[in-house]
Amino acid sequence: MKLQRNTILITGGTSGIGYEFAAQLLALGNTVLITGRNQAKLDQAKQRLPQLHTFQSDVSDPAAIQALFEQVTAQFPALNMLINNAGEMHKLNLQDPALSVFDVTREIDIDLAGPIRMVQQFLPHLQAQPTAAILNITSGLALVPFPLAPVYGAAKAGLRSYTQALRVQLQNTRVQVFELVPPAADTPLNTRFSNGQDLTKLIAPKDLVAGTLQGMEHNTFAMYPGLAGMLRIMSRLAPDFVLKQLSKGVAEAFAQPQPANQVSAR
Numbered sequence: 001m002k003l004q005r006n007t008i009l010i011t012g013g014t015s016g017i018g019y020e021f022a023a024q025l026l027a028l029g030n031t032v033l034i035t036g037r038n039q040a041k042l043d044q045a046k047q048r049l050p051q052l053h054t055f056q057s058d059v060s061d062p063a064a065i066q067a068l069f070e071q072v073t074a075q076f077p078a079l080n081m082l083i084n085n086a087g088e089m090h091k092l093n094l095q096d097p098a099l100s101v102f103d104v105t106r107e108i109d110i111d112l113a114g115p116i117r118m119v120q121q122f123l124p125h126l127q128a129q130p131t132a133a134i135l136n137i138t139s140g141l142a143l144v145p146f147p148l149a150p151v152y153g154a155a156k157a158g159l160r161s162y163t164q165a166l167r168v169q170l171q172n173t174r175v176q177v178f179e180l181v182p183p184a185a186d187t188p189l190n191t192r193f194s195n196g197q198d199l200t201k202l203i204a205p206k207d208l209v210a211g212t213l214q215g216m217e218h219n220t221f222a223m224y225p226g227l228a229g230m231l232r233i234m235s236r237l238a239p240d241f242v243l244k245q246l247s248k249g250v251a252e253a254f255a256q257p258q259p260a261n262q263v264s265a266r
């Protein structure tokens with residue numbers, strides 16, 4: 001896949017990995033469009049990268065996806081690449097009686113249904129282009145359950161399965177299907193998730209994206225940078241061991257406060 005002179009739509013391009021894709025793809029000479037829900041963050045991104053085109057759109061809302069499609073294809077008929085990047089990750093204690101249906105389905109709507117709906121909406125347009133591509137951003141946590149964020153892992157595992165099936169179905173078409181399986185990276189998503197832990201040892205979005213673009217240029221269809229490569233091997237060789245490692249901290253994170261009479265009985 002050539003990464004110059006394309007017209008590329010990135011969902012969730014205002015921070016982290018999506019913003020870095022936008023910056024590097026602009027620098028390579030592409031037309032880049034980004035989405036996000038927060039208009040102030042879209043404006044900030046546009047200030048930092050004035051050539052960007054920004055669209056406020058919520059990937060979990062099917063009506064917003066249709067409106068986005070109409071706007072984008074009217075203004076940018078040469079659109080030939082879709083990067084499904086928008087995502088959220090939440091710590092969820094499934095025994096918490098206060099959890100709502102929204103709490104336990106939000107990541108399905110954003111991280112799984114969102115990309116599937118985007119592909120369904122944009123695929124006929126992509127198929128009409130001389131060359132086209134879809135890049136889905138899954139996660140190392142698609143490879144093994146992650147008990148701290150159980151719905152996130154389920155959504156990403158679903159997206160990975162869908163992406164592999166989509167690649168098979170589109171193999172004799174002009175639309176190439178790529179998957180990036182990132183390891184934990186130093187982005188706002190992790191800052192929110194990890195409650196102030198030092199994230200600077202994690203892979204920087206800049207390096208993650210530079211490596212991914214190199215991979216795409218060489219038609220590497222599934223990319224497992226850094227620790228994601230190790231997780232891929234370990235999840236095949238020793239899945240129970242990996243699950244045990246990723247289960248550490250769950251008891252502490254979701255510890256129930258003991259009733260007062262039990263505490264005083266000690």
Ligand SMILES: NC(=O)c1ccc[n+]([C@@H]2O[C@H](COP(=O)([O-])OP(=O)(O)OC[C@H]3O[C@@H](n4cnc5c(N)ncnc54)[C@H](OP(=O)(O)O)[C@@H]3O)[C@@H](O)[C@H]2O)c1
Binds near residue numbers: 014183184
């Ligand atoms: N960081 C990691 O360690 C890591 C590891 C593996 C995979 N990933 C995946 O990489 C992708 C990017 O994550 P990141 O770490 O760069 O996160 P981030 O910095 O929090 O960025 C997420 C982006 O998605 C947008 N977004 C979130 N929900 C949206 C929605 N419903 N509709 C439209 N836009 C939405 C956000 O903007 P608004 O909030 O304004 O909408 C923001 O632009 C995600 O799919 C994530 O699951 C991240």
